[in-house]
Amino acid sequence: MTAQESAPIGRRQWPLPRQADPDAPLLVVDDLRTYFSLESGTVKAVDGVSFTLQYGEALGIAGESGCGKTTTALSLVRLLPGNATIVGGSIRLMGIDLVPKSENALRRYRWREISVVFQGAMNALNPVRRVRDQIAEPIEQRLGQSPEAARKHADELLELVGIPTKRGRAYPHELSGGMRQRAMIAMALACDPAIIIGDEPTTALDVMVQAQILELLEDLRHKLGLSLILITHDLSVIAETCDRVLIMYAGRVAEEGPVNEVFRRPRHPYTQKLLAAFPNIATDRRALEVIPGSPPDLRNPPPGCRFAPRCPAAMTICTEVVPPELTFDGVRVACHLYRADGDGQPVETPTLATVGVAAAPEPAGDAAGGAA
Amino acid sequence: MSAATPAVPTVPNLRAERWRLRIRSARDFGRRFSRRADGVVGLVILLVFAVLAIAPQLFVGPLETVTRASGAPLQAPSSAHLFGTDELGRDLLNLTIHGARISMAIGFLATIITIVVGAIIGIVAGFLGGQIDNVLMRFTDFFLVLPTFVLAIILAPVILDVIGADAELLGIRATLLVIVTVIGVTSWAATARIIRSQVLSIRERMFVDRARVIGGGPGHIMRRHILPNVVNLIVANTVLTFAGAVFTETTLSFIGLGDPFQPSWGQILNAAQGSGAPGLGAWWYIAPPAACVVLVILAFTLVGNALDDILNPKSAPRR
Amino acid sequence: MGGRYLARRGAQALLTIFAIVVLNFVLFRMMPGSPERVLLRNPYLTQAKIEQVRKQWGLDKPLIPDQLVAYTTSTLSGDLGYSLKFRGTPVTDVIGQRFWPTILLIGFAEAIAIVVGLAVGAYAGWHRGGVGDRIGSGISLVLYSMPYFVIGMPLIIIFASSFGWFPTSGMLTVGATYPGLVDRLIDFGRHLALPLATVSLGLIGGYSILMRSSIIETRSEDYVTTARAKGLTDRRILRSHAFPNALLPMVTIIAINLGYVVAGAITAEVVFNWPGLGTLTVDALSARDYPILEGVFLLLSITVVLANLAADLVYGLLDPRVRA
Numbered sequence A: 001m002t003a004q005e006s007a008p009i010g011r012r013q014w015p016l017p018r019q020a021d022p023d024a025p026l027l028v029v030d031d032l033r034t035y036f037s038l039e040s041g042t043v044k045a046v047d048g049v050s051f052t053l054q055y056g057e058a059l060g061i062a063g064e065s066g067c068g069k070t071t072t073a074l075s076l077v078r079l080l081p082g083n084a085t086i087v088g089g090s091i092r093l094m095g096i097d098l099v100p101k102s103e104n105a106l107r108r109y110r111w112r113e114i115s116v117v118f119q120g121a122m123n124a125l126n127p128v129r130r131v132r133d134q135i136a137e138p139i140e141q142r143l144g145q146s147p148e149a150a151r152k153h154a155d156e157l158l159e160l161v162g163i164p165t166k167r168g169r170a171y172p173h174e175l176s177g178g179m180r181q182r183a184m185i186a187m188a189l190a191c192d193p194a195i196i197i198g199d200e201p202t203t204a205l206d207v208m209v210q211a212q213i214l215e216l217l218e219d220l221r222h223k224l225g226l227s228l229i230l231i232t233h234d235l236s237v238i239a240e241t242c243d244r245v246l247i248m249y250a251g252r253v254a255e256e257g258p259v260n261e262v263f264r265r266p267r268h269p270y271t272q273k274l275l276a277a278f279p280n281i282a283t284d285r286r287a288l289e290v291i292p293g294s295p296p297d298l299r300n301p302p303p304g305c306r307f308a309p310r311c312p313a314a315m316t317i318c319t320e321v322v323p324p325e326l327t328f329d330g331v332r333v334a335c336h337l338y339r340a341d342g343d344g345q346p347v348e349t350p351t352l353a354t355v356g357v358a359a360a361p362e363p364a365g366d367a368a369g370g371a372a
Numbered sequence B: 001m002s003a004a005t006p007a008v009p010t011v012p013n014l015r016a017e018r019w020r021l022r023i024r025s026a027r028d029f030g031r032r033f034s035r036r037a038d039g040v041v042g043l044v045i046l047l048v049f050a051v052l053a054i055a056p057q058l059f060v061g062p063l064e065t066v067t068r069a070s071g072a073p074l075q076a077p078s079s080a081h082l083f084g085t086d087e088l089g090r091d092l093l094n095l096t097i098h099g100a101r102i103s104m105a106i107g108f109l110a111t112i113i114t115i116v117v118g119a120i121i122g123i124v125a126g127f128l129g130g131q132i133d134n135v136l137m138r139f140t141d142f143f144l145v146l147p148t149f150v151l152a153i154i155l156a157p158v159i160l161d162v163i164g165a166d167a168e169l170l171g172i173r174a175t176l177l178v179i180v181t182v183i184g185v186t187s188w189a190a191t192a193r194i195i196r197s198q199v200l201s202i203r204e205r206m207f208v209d210r211a212r213v214i215g216g217g218p219g220h221i222m223r224r225h226i227l228p229n230v231v232n233l234i235v236a237n238t239v240l241t242f243a244g245a246v247f248t249e250t251t252l253s254f255i256g257l258g259d260p261f262q263p264s265w266g267q268i269l270n271a272a273q274g275s276g277a278p279g280l281g282a283w284w285y286i287a288p289p290a291a292c293v294v295l296v297i298l299a300f301t302l303v304g305n306a307l308d309d310i311l312n313p314k315s316a317p318r319r
Numbered sequence C: 001m002g003g004r005y006l007a008r009r010g011a012q013a014l015l016t017i018f019a020i021v022v023l024n025f026v027l028f029r030m031m032p033g034s035p036e037r038v039l040l041r042n043p044y045l046t047q048a049k050i051e052q053v054r055k056q057w058g059l060d061k062p063l064i065p066d067q068l069v070a071y072t073t074s075t076l077s078g079d080l081g082y083s084l085k086f087r088g089t090p091v092t093d094v095i096g097q098r099f100w101p102t103i104l105l106i107g108f109a110e111a112i113a114i115v116v117g118l119a120v121g122a123y124a125g126w127h128r129g130g131v132g133d134r135i136g137s138g139i140s141l142v143l144y145s146m147p148y149f150v151i152g153m154p155l156i157i158i159f160a161s162s163f164g165w166f167p168t169s170g171m172l173t174v175g176a177t178y179p180g181l182v183d184r185l186i187d188f189g190r191h192l193a194l195p196l197a198t199v200s201l202g203l204i205g206g207y208s209i210l211m212r213s214s215i216i217e218t219r220s221e222d223y224v225t226t227a228r229a230k231g232l233t234d235r236r237i238l239r240s241h242a243f244p245n246a247l248l249p250m251v252t253i254i255a256i257n258l259g260y261v262v263a264g265a266i267t268a269e270v271v272f273n274w275p276g277l278g279t280l281t282v283d284a285l286s287a288r289d290y291p292i293l294e295g296v297f298l299l300l301s302i303t304v305v306l307a308n309l310a311a312d313l314v315y316g317l318l319d320p321r322v323r324a
Helices: A069-076 A103-107 A131-143 A147-160 A177-188 A207-224 A235-241 A259-264 A269-276 B014-035 B037-054 B056-060 B092-128 B130-145 B148-163 B174-203 B206-214 B218-257 B265-274 B283-311 C003-030 C035-041 C047-056 C063-076 C091-126 C131-144 C148-162 C181-219 C222-229 C234-272 C277-286 C290-318
Strands: A027-038 A041-053 A058-062 A084-093 A114-117 A195-199 A227-232 A244-249 A252-258 A325-328 A331-334
Touching: A027 A069, A041 A069, A041 A084, A041 A252, A058 A069, A058 A235, A069 A084, A069 A114, A069 A195, A069 A227, A114 A177, A114 C222, A131 A147, A131 A177, A147 A177, A177 A207, A207 A227, A207 A235, A227 A235, A235 A259, A244 A259, A244 A269, A252 A259, A252 A269, B014 B037, B014 B283, B037 B056, B037 B092, B037 B283, B056 B092, B092 B130, B092 B174, B092 B218, B092 B265, B092 B283, B130 B174, B130 C003, B130 C290, B148 B174, B148 B218, B148 C003, B148 C234, B148 C277, B148 C290, B174 B218, B218 B265, B218 B283, B218 C148, B218 C234, B218 C277, B265 B283, B265 C148, B283 C131, B283 C148, C003 C063, C003 C290, C091 C131, C091 C181, C091 C234, C091 C277, C091 C290, C131 C181, C148 C181, C148 C234, C181 C234, C222 C234, C234 C277, C234 C290, C277 C290
Parallel strands: A058 A227, A058 A244, A114 A195, A195 A227
Antiparallel strands: A027 A041, A027 A084, A244 A252, A252 A331, A325 A331
């Protein structure tokens, strides 16, 4: 595994525990459900999401705002607001299920195994403390190093991300947006985690800086053998940086697989629409595709497939039965257009060319739902 | 799913529609308010005191004076005098309930002055901006920094000289009118500041620009667009200002600016202090007016906070 | 810290003080409660005598600019006139005697209130909805609704009259002689206890409520989420991240509040007969002793302005964003 062969800088301070199966993934999330309780009802923000993450892999989670991608990622470290609870499923980190753990027990995993780089580092950094000290804080508190050693270590991390030591002494408001994001990355590396979750880490930055940050993340990932979970609505970022992509819609997984496969040959109608909504220099397309309608109210999600109300290829079964997740060529997709006994080709090819028009064809001579 | 062709909505009666919306939001507000236990408790307390304040004679008869004292001096509470008597033999229950009228009336008038002055200055400064805003805010900040209480103490005798000791308005004597004026003059600054910042944030919003483009003059915009959006803030602020007014009036009366012939709760406490009640252990002289003051101020604060939470949802959601 | 920042704030403070002096002048010379009226009230003065006194006091000169300039220069050079009630004692002397008891009372009370109030408020806000919060906030709300003397009077009745633990009035026992300094301090302390408790409790009520709101707002800030993500203990997050940031608006509030503390201290002094500026003011009020009132107003206003300035400086120390 690449993790064991890391370069000296940022070397693992303790070896990753061995799992019974040496080929087991680093992280296995199975049927995760996280619900928010509001006055007006229960919002099923994450409703049965599963995925795996290998050592050294970069997984991108994409989808519209409100589809549950941030909630999914934050559920991993249970950084949820007070009215949210994980009501079901399992999160196995190196074989250990984090869901049943108490808050105190879970706290030990935070930052040391999984750290987070938040969006908009201006607010994510404490404005009245120096940047260097904020990076040194987890080193001192969680790793038990002395304050001086921690500060030195923090300086090294800042060098690693390209911030000179002198600038590290500054306060957050004295740094530019790009430097703050780098500082956040340095901070995320402080305890040498196995996984870094990037929650829209580049959204607030301009394109040039965005490229630099992504390059930095890539560089560090390969140097240190990190795994990365990148949450973003920007598919181009995922195309650049990630190995695999997970497309979410309304709290569920629509499609998941290697980036090249999914982007080259999207299977789920939502993925196709999502890709079509992005401008493409290569093609001749004039008008950007818009997906009509809006995401469902997650207090009362529609039965069956949640995308059905907006899907151009929706069939009757889509509004009744939750589509099973089937895998073809390494790509997992949850859509009734695909049959378990099929060959990975959709039963009906949905049309994408027009906006706002959805055909609702009846599948020929088929009454029962798709086989599971 | 086929896309429907959107039909143009026909709204024949815009006025009626607006009223329907208002009624619906009012009902919604009522529901949300009734959920707040603290607000409801405060409201009940205020209603009780309001009833007492409007017609005290219905409950305890006319105000007892020196000549019409009904008991012996400084008697502890008994069946004849539920709250005991003061050093002149007057029944304290009688005094306390009449005191409600005075205290609440003064608070009410003072609040009106504070809110009106504060709102006008706040809206004008916020909306017109520029030099006018600058000047007004310098003026306001000056008043914020001043220890206005001391200013009040100094202004009081001065204003009394101006009005003349015998003036009377709405059955309230000059001395108390002075207190009303003084509170109004010294309390408007905070309100002005709060309202001004709200106006500033509204001004940024699009619809004001659109109103301008259509041709609305500044007066029209201030009245029809800014004012309705500031009303929520003003309402919550008014209630809290009322609490402050009662607070200040009680204090000013206590230090001697009150009127012995129209005793507010503060005035009763002043008399208590003057007759040595604390040292003598005459707790019945102190407890009723003190408790009433605290209850009323507390009630206003509870209601004001509840209103603020409901009407101004800027506070962070439950986390 | 930026010297320019200091200079700017200092200049503003001076300007405000000057405005206060002018305001003082306006109030007392131009308003009907002028020294002239005071003079005219005395039935024993003949017209000639009145004219003489008027000349002596410079009242026959035009208000502006002559009287204003005269007033300003004499004020700034420390001459605040003579007390009417105390027959010719310079105002500065009278005020000087009463200044320290008030400063001591307010100073100690603020110190206690800041420590206790901020701590209680922070705890209540951090554990929002918990038992500690509900009890603490309830008590604070009630205290906040009580004028200071309403806090003081029950304290006297319970602890002084009934239990007899503390004296009921004054700063020192009348006519007492003290074998040593320590005894004097103890007696002073016993007299200070209840007034101090009164003002402190009043302040604690307000401070804890406001600190609670501040902490609640801070709690939902992103850097607190980051701190939680770092796996820091709850305590450390409160201490290192939430509290220092929640403290910032409190500094401003404490400064603005000084005007009201003064008011409260005045009423507390009356209740306990504490020989400070408060009782002085109230007595001067009933005696219409305007020079004293002017002097007290001037002194308190300037103190508040200076305290605000100090608060600005402290804020600059605490918040690096302001120092730019």
